[in-house]
Amino acid sequence: MKYLDEFQNPELARRLLDDIRSTVTRPWALMEVCGGQTHTIIRHGIDQLLPEQVELIHGPGCPVCVTPLEVIDKALEIAARPDVIFCSFGDMLRVPGTDRDLFQVRSRGGDVRVVYSPLDALKIAQQNPHREVVFFGIGFETTAPPNAMTVHQARKLGIPNFSLLVSHVRVPPAIEAIMASPDCRVQAFLAAGHVCSVMGTGEYPELAARFRVPIVVTGFEPLDILEGIRRTVRQLERGEHTMDNAYPRAVRGEGNPAARAMLADVFEVTDRSWRGIGTIPASGWRLSERYREYDAEHRFSVEGITTREPAACRSGEVLQGFIKPHECEAFGTLCTPRSPLGATMVSSEGACAAYYLYRRLGTTPTPQEASPVV
Amino acid sequence: MCLAVPGKVLDIEERDGTRMATVDFGGVVKEVCLEYVPDLRVGEYAIVHVGFALQRLDEESARKTLALFEELGLLQEEFGDPWEAAAEPPRWEEPGAGPAVAAGDGAREAGR
Numbered sequence A: 001m002k003y004l005d006e007f008q009n010p011e012l013a014r015r016l017l018d019d020i021r022s023t024v025t026r027p028w029a030l031m032e033v034c035g036g037q038t039h040t041i042i043r044h045g046i047d048q049l050l051p052e053q054v055e056l057i058h059g060p061g062c063p064v065c066v067t068p069l070e071v072i073d074k075a076l077e078i079a080a081r082p083d084v085i086f087c088s089f090g091d092m093l094r095v096p097g098t099d100r101d102l103f104q105v106r107s108r109g110g111d112v113r114v115v116y117s118p119l120d121a122l123k124i125a126q127q128n129p130h131r132e133v134v135f136f137g138i139g140f141e142t143t144a145p146p147n148a149m150t151v152h153q154a155r156k157l158g159i160p161n162f163s164l165l166v167s168h169v170r171v172p173p174a175i176e177a178i179m180a181s182p183d184c185r186v187q188a189f190l191a192a193g194h195v196c197s198v199m200g201t202g203e204y205p206e207l208a209a210r211f212r213v214p215i216v217v218t219g220f221e222p223l224d225i226l227e228g229i230r231r232t233v234r235q236l237e238r239g240e241h242t243m244d245n246a247y248p249r250a251v252r253g254e255g256n257p258a259a260r261a262m263l264a265d266v267f268e269v270t271d272r273s274w275r276g277i278g279t280i281p282a283s284g285w286r287l288s289e290r291y292r293e294y295d296a297e298h299r300f301s302v303e304g305i306t307t308r309e310p311a312a313c314r315s316g317e318v319l320q321g322f323i324k325p326h327e328c329e330a331f332g333t334l335c336t337p338r339s340p341l342g343a344t345m346v347s348s349e350g351a352c353a354a355y356y357l358y359r360r361l362g363t364t365p366t367p368q369e370a371s372p373v374v
Numbered sequence B: 001m002c003l004a005v006p007g008k009v010l011d012i013e014e015r016d017g018t019r020m021a022t023v024d025f026g027g028v029v030k031e032v033c034l035e036y037v038p039d040l041r042v043g044e045y046a047i048v049h050v051g052f053a054l055q056r057l058d059e060e061s062a063r064k065t066l067a068l069f070e071e072l073g074l075l076q077e078e079f080g081d082p083w084e085a086a087a088e089p090p091r092w093e094e095p096g097a098g099p100a101v102a103a104g105d106g107a108r109e110a111g112r
């Protein structure tokens, strides 16, 4: 009963699991898009509580993991400049660039600061008018609006020494790329709840219809995830494929209109390369023409970077759901959170880190262990 | 970083032409920008991500999520000292010989 006892409401979890169990008649592969959901799933053993026919494939939804190596290397070069204060969220510190990380740049004298919010970086710029302050703007549709607002504020308040190194990514084009791949096994998606809190659900009905996949907007708590899976499996068993919102307490159809308006003003859609995956058309944002002067790439010439990915790292396959982390040869040997080869082992939302942290080393539990509800 | 944490608005003020609030996340208090949820009032809850309120949340779901995050050590992860975490990832120990079902223990370690 170990797993179920970990749930806040074990009784409700049991009922959801029973419902899934009695609905499922054949094998289904669902992808949870968001790294936060992956951690909840592994941490609570949700994948092992589910009936055998329901497989969860972990998706590319970790912004730290998918930030391309070239952008990391640019960040490292800018951060090492003596005139720069480089501000970042804490989870970027140990993401390996080609030959160093932000942590090492700092220990060699770079002024690297960790902020909780992009507005903190703007404050630092205000307080240090004679230094250049650069904020590392990565993340999905949840992080983009805060960063957009910060650039907007920089202009409104006339703070010239602030800029953004932008590498924002968008979820729907990633879903599209995954479904379009000939190797794709995914039959349904649990969409990332907080991305939808901002963007709404408008883009999903068309995707669900075109690829004939159910897309269920799902939250992050264990019960949210079980409910998302339950609704997904129901659709699959009935041969339906629509968008369904299983996280209505935080997601409204139109999302957050104020945030979307700010995004449309400050950013414009662009092709983005995803680390380990490659370029996905229209899958990212960059600063729009009106705000181009706040783009750190324009302000600092960081051209001609040659990147080198570690050959052993299979994070691209992990991120697309082709392999599970422990199927990588380097997992737990050459590659650990202490000396990570790939970002998926560094990030607190990375799938490799989740498997390592929760001891998923490839051992298959016995059925009794795996299904305490039987 | 992906984590969006529910918090309770303690007070609101206009600063540099921007609506800002002091928000309580289960004991940790932070400055939060309210520009994206402008009609949020003192005493209400919202989902907050990197210093920005993104959606209003009802009190009951907010409390439940906060309690869960607290238990799982996620609040510490979000608001703790990142340099310390980066220098010595404290929760990432060498993998034990324990079976995969030790997930629950892992969750507890993660909190401490």
Ligand code: SF4
Binding pocket: A312, A313, A314, A315, A316, A318, A325, A328, A329, A330, A331, A332, A335, A336, A340, A341, A342, A343, A344, A345, A352
């Ligand atoms: S275990 Fe390490 S080397 Fe293997 S895919 Fe994950 S991050 Fe890359």
